[in-house]
Amino acid sequence: MAITDVPAVSSLPLDLVELRHKRRESALTQLVAAAEAAGIVRDGDVLLASLLRAQRIGSTAVGRGLAVPHARSFAVNRPAMLLGRSARGVDWGAEDGVPVQIVALVLSPAATPVGMHAGRVAGALHELRLQRTRQRLLDVDAAGAVALLRGGGA
Amino acid sequence: MNSTQALLELHDLDQLLELARDPECRTRLGRLGFTFTGIPVLERERTKLVAAVDQRWVTTYERSLARYGRGINVVRERVCQGCFVTLPTSANPPVGESGIHLCESCGRLLYWR
Ligand SMILES: [Zn+2]
Numbered sequence: 001m002a003i004t005d006v007p008a009v010s011s012l013p014l015d016l017v018e019l020r021h022k023r024r025e026s027a028l029t030q031l032v033a034a035a036e037a038a039g040i041v042r043d044g045d046v047l048l049a050s051l052l053r054a055q056r057i058g059s060t061a062v063g064r065g066l067a068v069p070h071a072r073s074f075a076v077n078r079p080a081m082l083l084g085r086s087a088r089g090v091d092w093g094a095e096d097g098v099p100v101q102i103v104a105l106v107l108s109p110a111a112t113p114v115g116m117h118a119g120r121v122a123g124a125l126h127e128l129r130l131q132r133t134r135q136r137l138l139d140v141d142a143a144g145a146v147a148l149l150r151g152g153g154a
Numbered sequence: 155m156n157s158t159q160a161l162l163e164l165h166d167l168d169q170l171l172e173l174a175r176d177p178e179c180r181t182r183l184g185r186l187g188f189t190f191t192g193i194p195v196l197e198r199e200r201t202k203l204v205a206a207v208d209q210r211w212v213t214t215y216e217r218s219l220a221r222y223g224r225g226i227n228v229v230r231e232r233v234c235q236g237c238f239v240t241l242p243t244s245a246n247p248p249v250g251e252s253g254i255h256l257c258e259s260c261g262r263l264l265y266w267r
Contacts, residue, residue, distance in 0.1 A: 042267075046159055050166035056195045057174055062187025072169040074162055074226070074265050095189075110165065110265075111228045111235065114172050118179040125186040 015040075016142050016149075019086035019103065025052060027090045028069065031082050031105045040080040040107060047075035051105075061094030066128055070106040070121045072114075080107050081124060083149060085138055102134045158254055160206035161215065162265070165226050167200055168219060211254060211263060218262050226254070227262045236262040 017034045019027045032048045035041040050071050054060070061067040067090075082105040084090075089099025104124040108117040128134055137145050155163075173179045174190045184190070204212055218236075219225040227236040234241060237260035255264045 043159075043162065046162045046166070049155075049159075049163050050170075053163070053167060053196070053199055054170050056199070057170060057192045058189030060188065068188075071166055072173075073166045074228075074267075075166075110169070110226070114169070114176055114179060117169075118173055118176070118182060121188075122182050122186055125183070125188075129186070 015080070015082045016145050017082055017084040018142070019084040019090060022088070022091055022099075024055065024090055024092050024100075027084060027086070027092075027100075027103060028052060028105075031069075031084050031103065035080065035082055035105070035107065038080075040077055040082075041075050042077060043073075043075035047071060047073055047107075050075070055093075059092075059094060061092040061100055062125060063094055063096040063098065064131065064134075065089065065094075065098050065101040066104075066125075066134060067092045067094070067100040067102070068104045068106060068121055068124050068128075070108075070117070072108045072110055072112050072117045074110040076107045076109045078109060079112070079120065081105065081120070082107070083137070083145070085145065087138060101138055102128060104128060155206055157206065157208040157211070160203055161208075161211055161226070161254060161263075164200065164203045164207060164215070165265075167196060167203060168225055171196060171200070172223070214256065214261065214263050222262070225263065226265050227257070229255075229264050229266045234260060234262065234264060236260050236264075 015038055017031055021027055028051050032044050036044040041047055051069050060069045084103035086101050089101050092100040106121050106124050215225040232241050234257040239259035255266050257264050
């Protein structure tokens, strides 16, 4: 069945990152580096330190292989979402112990109101809540994954 | 970690704590699987960060945070986004450098880059 009803995860500009590492810290490092290379972020060191610290809030892994780390920071130039995927999974320390295969990094500039930023995070969580959506994102090629996230059916 | 980096990280942490303490955000994200059990851990982290920031800035930062809900403000097109006063040319940071400045008009800390 062609999944054509995958809604746009985000109206934000987004990038797809193939995660190469098993460790959460390495995965976040890779995502931040990609964001910096894309001009979304400057002061990558500050952002990375903030993201790593933020993991101690509880967990940004919500279970079933999904994690949504996020930040509102001066290190962020413009709102964006980066999607990392990993077929073998990243050890994220999720409560259910399931390795994370999809990571949506949600970034907002410092001046973003708290409710607006929370809305972006909630939007990513909501749109990626279905197993079939996440599986589809793992199965398609990079261009297809981006198309899926933008709301086209790949 | 230098003092500017510590201050920027402190800002990010306070932004996160604001979200974690906001009842509406908590409920909304909690329903989608987020947990916020680590607030006390982050509060201890905050104390460590504060100690790493230049003490001249800490007082101004904390006062702004308490008064305006934001410890550092943004400068856009030379205008302080806290009080909307245009900053004098003499306040310009050196070309290519970013840094923390004080708005002479409202006393807020500004991150100018
Ligand atoms: Zn001002």
